[in-house]
Amino acid sequence: MENLIPLSVPNLSGNEWKYIKECLDTNWVSSVGSFVDKFEKDFAEYVGAKYAVSVVNGTAALHMALQIAGVEQNDYVIAPNITFIASINAIKYCYAFPILIDVLSDTWQMDVDLLEDFLKNNTYQENDTCYLKENKRRIKAIMPVHVLGNMCEMDKIMQLAEQYKLSVIEDSTEALGSFYKNQHAGTFGKMGCFSFNGNKIMTTGGGGMIVTNDEKLAKRAKHLTTQAKSDSFEYIHDDVGYNYRLVNILAAMGVAQLEQMPDFLKRKKEIHQYYTENLKNLPLSFQKDTENSKPNYWLFTICIEKQKELMTYLIERKIQVRPFWRPMNMLDMFKNDIYVSKEDNAFKIYEKSVSLPCSTNITDQELEKVVQTVRNFYQ
Ligand SMILES: Cc1ncc(COP(=O)(O)O)c(C=O)c1O
CATH class of the missing domain: 3.40.640.10 (Type I PLP-dependent aspartate aminotransferase-like (Major domain))
Incomplete structure (x- = not known):
């Protein structure tokens, strides 16, 4: 498209x-x-x-x-x-x-x-x-x-x-x-x-x-x-x-x-830094790095209360986004399996998650457009 x-x-x-x-x-x-x-x-x-x-x-x-x-x-x-x-x-x-x-x-x-x-x-x-x-x-x-x-x-x-x-x-x-x-x-x-x-x-x-x-x-x-x-x-x-x-x-x-992995990793990190830096003052949260880890920042994902509204807004503006996977315990095939949970964080993350464009070949202009569009959503 x-x-x-x-x-x-x-x-x-x-x-x-x-x-x-x-x-x-x-x-x-x-x-x-x-x-x-x-x-x-x-x-x-x-x-x-x-x-x-x-x-x-x-x-x-x-x-x-x-x-x-x-x-x-x-x-x-x-x-x-x-x-x-x-x-x-x-x-x-x-x-x-x-x-x-x-x-x-x-x-x-x-x-x-x-x-x-x-x-x-x-x-x-x-x-x-x-x-x-x-x-x-x-x-x-x-x-x-x-x-x-x-x-x-x-x-x-x-x-x-x-x-x-x-x-x-x-x-x-x-x-x-x-x-x-x-x-x-x-x-x-x-x-x-x-x-x-x-x-x-x-x-x-x-x-x-x-x-x-x-x-x-x-x-x-x-x-x-x-x-x-x-x-x-x-x-x-x-x-x-x-x-x-x-x-x-x-x-x-x-x-x-x-x-090309060294270049891919470098770009993923730049994308991660760009998004976290430029979205940090908005009412949304990011995935935290596990202590002592060095992630590859594969898929940049945020959590936001108005998940569905933001996704619709971005898709209408030709920005492809996705929610997280539906938690396994909610799927028909696995709903009778054992699920160990105190607060059902899986569901809380799922209902707020939005993954943003982060291909290694995304341009700086495209990144700016994504950030600007998320900002506009809040205005
Ligand atoms: C967490 C996880 N497990 C398993 C798979 C399965 O990999 P594939 O699609 O190559 O079969 C994927 C990716 O698609 C994945 O993200």
């Missing part, structure tokens, strides 16, 4: 054409090729993990990571109540159930004190396994989600995971380039998952990555995501595998995008 200022769109100003052309010229377009290997190697290096396995999207990454971590039918997986649906769907793909934990009102990340209370009062351990008292079902894992590229309090989560014998699978899909205590998102737990969906800080159109420091888990991820083929020549398979691999063309795009 002409003159529309989009919310968060791809920025393809690097070597994308060149590398994709190389795939086309050499006929290596499909499920194997040098770019797949290079992308995995470069990515692992970038986040500081030993291994990276590329997959079709972030949802598949989460599904595989949970399955490989041993999540089985009727297990529980702890996750925040504010996240994109894919996190909780991935739990359901394993025939497991989420235990939804409310988020903090300021950082919008999983409330670890609430989580600690819950684990203390509602679980017991037997043979190094954690069970829910109520029905004696196993709690297998925690899935922290680094919401909007801000970070969860990973120290505390790792400590609780150890104490209660839970595997940690990080949903870092929004947190490429984010750090907690100088350690990259996705490298704290058993496995970390990333997304290269079109709206993310870098994109391959669609794509994802699983990272881990455990060679066995990496090999298992590669095997399961490539149809579990156990013979290099004959069609012999030793498990029910998945066709979840990322194709060479998209990996080529990934290599080109990853090269």
